[in-house]
Amino acid sequence: MHTVWKGNLSFGLISIGIRIHSVIEDKDVKLIGIHKDCLVPIRYEKIAPGCEDGEVKPEDIVKAYEYSPNKYVVVSKEELDALKKEYEVQSVDIISFVQLEEIDPVYFDRSYFINAMEGSEKTYILLKQALERTGKIGIVKISLRNRQHLAIIRVHEDGLILETIHYPDEVRSITQVPNLPSEQEVTIQRKELVAATTLINELTVPFIPEDYTDEYRTALLDLIEEKIENEEVEVKPVINPKKVDLKNILDALNASIEQTKRINSAAKKKTAVKTKKETS
Template sequence: MHTVWKGSISFGLVNIPVKMFTATENKDIRFRQIHQECGTPIRYKKVCPNCDREVVEDEIVKGYEYESGKYVIVSKEDLASIASETRKTIEIIDFVNLEQIDPIYFNKTYFLSPHETGDKPYQLLRNAMRKTGKIAIAKVMIRSKESLAAVRIYENCIVMETIFSPDEVRSVELVPGIQNELSVSDSEMSMAVQLIENLATDFEPEKYTDEYRIRLQELIQAKVKGEDVVTAPDLPEMANVVDLMEALQASVEATKKSKSASKRTRTRKEKSANE
């Protein structure tokens, strides 16, 4: 696995060097957009509509639209000046019970492994959390964004899950169509409870599969085997913006010289004809 972050877990006076790895992956089957006429993948370019040309990465900066059409530019230096002092630290603030956190707050999960001299304190924290049944609430800075996080045990590994801030979770009051309590009969409630109890079981994640993704993979493989495929034509190498401008400038200069040469030739011919 690729290391996405290096730092430490800090709680009290204990400092545990750790490495971070992304714990989950999205296995959605992604499609390219293809030009139906010729089978060529569609390209997307970053174009400035005002300058009417493609722009390169070095020309792009971050801007915040504070009014319609008005922006303030925020530089890398600006962001660095307000970065947290603990941007390489998972700073534990509290220990709580996992049941107190609603799953709506959970965002992304990372595996944490001991790094350098962190083996013993890593094991100490893992075993202490397992013994107390507590998880940790921490603050962490990842990719210039400070997040709350839950640090807990998964199998034999310490994992960290970034969690949304309270103001990032939308209010249920904004959801349309939710009504106040409606009256239901005792028999309806009894039947609903019985249905839930009949379907109740232990959670076994391996038995749940993405049936649609499996069918989509089978469909794609069937098309490949049946040679129901489109081959993209070979395209000439595209010059970058600078090369293109240079080529255009050279072409303009060449046409000017050619035009001047043609004019001189016509002048000489006219003089010869007059003589």
């Protein structure tokens, strides 16, 4: 499992060597854009509208903040690196302890497993058992992904977990939601509330995470697998001339022949499947 951060976690005068690993594994199905006729991936060029330099090179791009329409203040890489270095959290200190219930779930962001480095197993277990006994969670600050985060440390099953949380000024107030219904303006009959409460109780079950799946992702993967099995595979019909080595023209010709055979074979199978479906 990839280590996202490693360093020391301080608990009073106790120091625990830790590594943290991302809890979440991205399962999103990646689809790319290709040209429908040429069957090659689309490349997006970086340009500056109105600039005569054409495609912008990476070394010509700088960071800036737009403080008003079409007005920018440029921040150099050296200035950004200096700020990151100055405010980077090298060691994680538990600032305070609170009850988990005091933090609204809207504040939670990303989760990370915490593991102990060699030699820190005892202090790791000590903190875990102390948190279990008190029912508290620890508040910390940590630098991840080039920015400083507020986070909590809590017990999770057989170990500890770190969860980054949003700063208060990052969370909008529900009062900003337009046309939010008001309880003073809507009358709920007692029998309606009783019926709704009864329905909730009837639908209440223990939460088992494995009972819930991403049905769209599963259906998309099934569709892709079906297309592969039915030879509905798009194959690029031509070889990119830029990639042909002129010293190996014979190899390129032989490769072209084999590619053409595969394309023709796939096309024949596709036609046969289509004909079979139409006659059945």
